[in-house]
Amino acid sequence: xSKRKSIWRIWAKALGQKDGKxxxxxxxxxxxxxxILICYMxxxxxxxxxxxxxxxxxxxxxxxxxxxxxx
Numbered sequence: 605x606s607k608r609k610s611i612w613r614i615w616a617k618a619l620g621q622k623d624g625k626x627x628x629x630x631x632x633x634x635x636x637x638x639x640i641l642i643c644y645m646x647x648x649x650x651x652x653x654x655x656x657x658x659x660x661x662x663x664x665x666x667x668x669x670x671x672x673x674x675x
Contacts, residue, residue, distance in 0.1 A: 616634035624630035
């Protein structure tokens, strides 16, 4: 068995039990599960990036009354 097939077999088992009538169908199901997992990961990264980007948006860090000073 080649290294690539061995890695794919382990990855498919990590996604869950083997479903399908034969190996080809099981590989298709594992591929669909992989696409779903990638979509979840991209969505989570976008959510976290948005939260980090807007972390202190409501906080005003300026000195009180600074804008009202007349020079």
